[in-house]
Amino acid sequence: xxxxxxxxxxxDKMPHMWCxxxxxxxxxxxxxxxxxxxxxxxxxxxxxxxxxxxxRTPGYVDFNxxxxxxxxxxxxxxxxxxxRPDKHVIVISGDGDAAAIxxxxxxxxxxxxxxxxxxxxxxxxxxxxxGQASPTTPFGARASTAPYGAVDSPLDIxxxxxxxxxxxxxxGTVAQGFMLEKFIYNGFRHKxxxxxxxxxxxxxxxxxxxxxxxxxxxxxxxxxxxxxxxxAEKMSPEELEGKFITGxxxxxxxxxxxxxYELVRQRAQExxxxx
Amino acid sequence: xxxxxxxxxGNHLVAEAAIRAGCRFFAGYPITPSSEVAEYMxxxxxxxxxxxxxxxxxxxxxxAIIGASLAGVKSMTATSGPGFSLKQENLGFACIAxxxxxxxNVMRGGPSTGLPTHPSQMDVMQARWGTxxxxxxxxxxxxxxxxxxRGTVRAFNLAEKYRVPVIILxxxxxxxxxxxxxxxxxxxxxxxxxxDVPPExxxxxxxxxxxxxxxxxxxxGYRYNVTGLNHDKSGFPTTNPELIQRDMxxxxxxxxxxxxxxxxxxxxxxDDAEIALVAFGSMGRSAQVAVDLAREQGIKAGLFRPITxxxxxxxxxxxxxxxxxxxxxxxxxxxxxxxxxxxxVHGKANVEGVNKVGGLPIEPPEILEAIKARI
Numbered sequence: 042x043x044x045x046x047x048x049x050x051x052x053d054k055m056p057h058m059w060c061x062x063x064x065x066x067x068x069x070x071x072x073x074x075x076x077x078x079x080x081x082x083x084x085x086x087x088x089x090x091x092x093x094x095x096x097r098t099p100g101y102v103d104f105n106x107x108x109x110x111x112x113x114x115x116x117x118x119x120x121x122x123x124x125r126p127d128k129h130v131i132v133i134s135g136d137g138d139a140a141a142i143x144x145x146x147x148x149x150x151x152x153x154x155x156x157x158x159x160x161x162x163x164x165x166x167x168x169x170x171x172g173q174a175s176p177t178t179p180f181g182a183r184a185s186t187a188p189y190g191a192v193d194s195p196l197d198i199x200x201x202x203x204x205x206x207x208x209x210x211x212x213g214t215v216a217q218g219f220m221l222e223k224f225i226y227n228g229f230r231h232k233x234x235x236x237x238x239x240x241x242x243x244x245x246x247x248x249x250x251x252x253x254x255x256x257x258x259x260x261x262x263x264x265x266x267x268x269x270x271x272x273a274e275k276m277s278p279e280e281l282e283g284k285f286i287t288g289x290x291x292x293x294x295x296x297x298x299x300x301x302y303e304l305v306r307q308r309a310q311e312x313x314x315x316x
Numbered sequence: 317x318x319x320x321x322x323x324x325x326g327n328h329l330v331a332e333a334a335i336r337a338g339c340r341f342f343a344g345y346p347i348t349p350s351s352e353v354a355e356y357m358x359x360x361x362x363x364x365x366x367x368x369x370x371x372x373x374x375x376x377x378x379x380a381i382i383g384a385s386l387a388g389v390k391s392m393t394a395t396s397g398p399g400f401s402l403k404q405e406n407l408g409f410a411c412i413a414x415x416x417x418x419x420x421n422v423m424r425g426g427p428s429t430g431l432p433t434h435p436s437q438m439d440v441m442q443a444r445w446g447t448x449x450x451x452x453x454x455x456x457x458x459x460x461x462x463x464x465x466r467g468t469v470r471a472f473n474l475a476e477k478y479r480v481p482v483i484i485l486x487x488x489x490x491x492x493x494x495x496x497x498x499x500x501x502x503x504x505x506x507x508x509x510x511x512d513v514p515p516e517x518x519x520x521x522x523x524x525x526x527x528x529x530x531x532x533x534x535x536x537g538y539r540y541n542v543t544g545l546n547h548d549k550s551g552f553p554t555t556n557p558e559l560i561q562r563d564m565x566x567x568x569x570x571x572x573x574x575x576x577x578x579x580x581x582x583x584x585x586x587d588d589a590e591i592a593l594v595a596f597g598s599m600g601r602s603a604q605v606a607v608d609l610a611r612e613q614g615i616k617a618g619l620f621r622p623i624t625x626x627x628x629x630x631x632x633x634x635x636x637x638x639x640x641x642x643x644x645x646x647x648x649x650x651x652x653x654x655x656x657x658x659x660x661v662h663g664k665a666n667v668e669g670v671n672k673v674g675g676l677p678i679e680p681p682e683i684l685e686a687i688k689a690r691i
Contacts, residue, residue, distance in 0.1 A: 054552055084537050089383075100541050100552055105534040107386065108543035108553075109379065110409050116376040120383025120391070121534060123367045124341060128387075128535045146379075149372035302367065309362035 049073045049083070051103050058097055060168075062248075062256025064215035064241030064263075065095050068162050069102070071218050071239075072131070075226040079129075086129045089118040091143060093135040094169045094243075095162040112143030115150045118157055126156070126299035129229070136163040136177040140196050144176075151205035151234055155298040158228045158235045161198055164243040172246030179283065183250040199238045203291045208233035210291040214240040216264035217287075224289065233297050240267060240285060321498045326464055326490040327394075329497065330420055331356035333468035334392050338505055339418070340366035341391040343380035345373055345399060348432045349488040350422040353394035374402035381417050382410050386542065388533025390472055394420035397430060400439060400446065407481055408447035409544045414521070414531070414567070416475035416508055418468075420484045422491040425675055434675030435488035437597060440652035443483045444626045450564060452571050454478070454578060455626040457485040459600040461497040463623060464490065467580075473506035474578060478570055479528050485625065487648065489598040489677060511538060519549040521563065527570035571627055580623040581632060585611065589618025591687055592640045594633065594657050596622050599646050599678055606646075606683035617687055628656050637664040642690050646670035646678045666690075 050073075059065050076086060086104040090096035092111035099106030109117045114132045122130045139147050139161045150157065166184060167173040174184035174191050177198065181190040199212045209231040211224035221239055228235030242248065242259040253259040270288040273281060324332075331353045334342075342361055344354035354370065361368045367384070371377040374395055381391035395403060400421040410417050423439045425431025430438075439446075443455040454474050458467035464486070471482040509530040511518045515538045522529050532538035545553040546560045554560065571578060584604050586592065591610075595603035600621040610617035620636055622629050633656075636643060643665050645654040654669045661667050670686045672678045 083539060085535060087534055100543070103539055105539055106541045107383070107534075108541065108545070109382075110405055110544055113375060113379045113406060116371065116379025116406075117383035117386075119369070119371070119376070120341065120343065120380035120385070121387050122383075123369060123380070124384040124387035124389040124391075125535050145372050146376055149376070302362070306362040306365060309359070313363040 044074060044077070046070060046073055049076065049103055051101055054101050057101055059094060060245045062242065062244040062259070063094070064164060064239070064243070065098070065162055067215040067218045068160060068221060068239045068241065069098055071222040072133070072160060072225055073102070074222045075229055078226050079229050081129055086131065087118070087121055089114045089121065089130060089132045091134055091138040093138045093167070095133055095135040096138055098133045112138050112141070113146060114138065115143065115146040115157070115159065119150065119155060122155055122157055123299060123302070130157050132157060132159045134159065134161050135168070136161060136165065136198065137167045137175040140176045140198050140201070148201070148205045151202050151207040151236070153298045154206060154208050154233045154295050156232055156234070158225070158237070160225060161236065161238045162241045163198060163238055164241040164247060165195070166243050166247040168243045168246045172250060184247070185250070197285070199236065199290050202236040206295070207236045207291070208293045208295045209235035211289045212238040212240065212285065212287050214263045214267045214287060215242055216260045227289065231292070233295055321496045323494050324461060324497045325352060325492060325494050326461070326486055327352035327422065327492065328356050329461060329464050330394070330468050330484065330486070331360065332499065333465045334418065334472065335360060335364060335366070336499070336503060337469040337472035338390045338507070339392050339472060340364070341381060341384035341389045342366070342393065343369045343371050343377040343384070343391070344393050345371055345377050345395070347374070347396045347399040349424055349491050350394045350396045350420060352491070353420060374399040375405060378403045378406035378419070382406060382413075382415050385415050385417050386534050388536070390416070390476070392418040392420070394422070396422045397424045397426045397439065398428065400442060404447040408449060408451060410481040411447065411451040411453065411567070412544055412546070413542050414479040416479055416531070417481050418471045418475055418484065419481060420486065423485060423487040425673065431675045433488065435598065435648060435677060436673065436675070437487055437599060437648040438652070439485065440625060440647070440649065443485055452568050453481050453483055453626060454571065454624065455483040455485055456580070457596045457623060457625045459490070459597050459621065459623070461495045465497065465499065466503070467623065469503050469505070470580070473504065476506050476508040477528070478574070479508065479531055480571065485597065487598050515539065520551045521547060521549045523549070523562070523566050527566050527573065575627060578624060578627060579629045581629050582621045582623060584619040584621065586618035586620060588616055590616040590640055591690065592636050592643045593617065593619045593646060593683065594622070594636070594643055594653065595619065595646045596625060596653065599648060602678055602680050603646055603683055605680035606687065609680055609684045610687050615687060615691055628660070630660050633657055633660040637661040640665060642666045642668070644668055644670055644683070644686055644690070646683050646686070648672055648678065
């Protein structure tokens, strides 16, 4: 039987505002299938976002949804999760939202290891504002604010996540939706801060300026530039130039914040009682 | 002497009052002269089953308290000058999304890093207009220990009752001053209205039953959307001009149609006064002493002391202008509250400032001199 996406969507809010050929829908579908696989009640899930194309997701999905300020989704999600550690809080963010304006929050969410799931839809561009260069725009690629090619080097979001202490990190592409679903599902099951980076496509704002305006062509480009971790081991740094490594990149058991804070409460109450 | 009287620091008293008002979530970032609030919360909140978190910055702290409040937990943050500037972004979110939160700003000298360890009253206007766009907040500026305690409880109550961010303005003097105080047990606590309709009939911004729609906590079966974009009654973004006009007017009206409930002020020897002082916070205390000093010299001075700064007690100040010819406004800035006083007085009395910005308070004899110069 076909998956019933409509059960999880606010169909009265359709049509959505995403462009034809956009990769966000593939990520949202993977997220919904993973939620379904978890068997979570819709009442127990919150989807939180910041600002940008990806961040319009909450409006369309039938959960407790929160569309916050640019870059700040993780901070609101932190408050929600600490208030209700028993519930499931998912943050969905674009590359500009998560890695530029929200970069500091991203680092510290990784460090704290709160049991949240962050899905970053990385399309290398600020789509909603008209195709400006983002922190993941490839070196030399064109953007409306990089008409002669991007001068700065892109940030590797997954590597930063690992370095900052995220305890589950996986990267997939929108050319492989079921792999994304698996990563998101594993991220949900993981106790701790999970980051799933989805390498996506923006044919309108990125592709059009970089000779990749055809959505299928851009999907192929994303797929070809992804190299599995296993394959990457056998490749030289020169061969890996401009590529991104996909797969489950990091999976570590580490003290989870809300569980540890429960111990803080116990210690505080014992100390208060002893006085 | 009653043993229940304890020595309280202003900042600690705010924290204790918040907990008694039901605050169970605090997110903060270290900043002088407000850090004692975070320290107290880190110590006390886990004892009562609450949560304290030190965030990576002021912006994050503001975001976290909005998130926790949406889950139904009364939440607060505390900061000072530069940190208050950083709060403004998400404070605007709390305004448009109508999420109850309390923000303490212990004012220090500014702009920028300014005078971290010295008092000022330079954030009068930032408290009202700090975030961009039309918005309406409540700001409370206590002057005495009992007002700090009751004002903090009141801040939570008003935030819950009106679904609005409430700002408490202290200054470094009040935040760091220690005084004896007995915490009262007779406090009234107000919780936000929850929906009495089934989820399928619930809209988080439905104005059909009043200007303050009930707010369902997240994860309680009411799945709705919250956004910082202008929105329709369901919380979904809209650009419909009529809906936006109606929603924004409601947000203003929910406070300005309830001024009798929101406004809080005090007067001192004002009934027969021939010259009036308008001052708030620690300078309200200085001004009260100055009134006594003036009266000792036969000058009929009186004090009007707003405790709710925003909305401003407009009518009271208008009436003041009918009674006296001169109104003096002592404040630790070069003229902020006076702008509001002048606006209300509208030329019907002579309004003059008594101002000091070097990090020292305006002392009662200085105010007395200013009074005598106008007699």
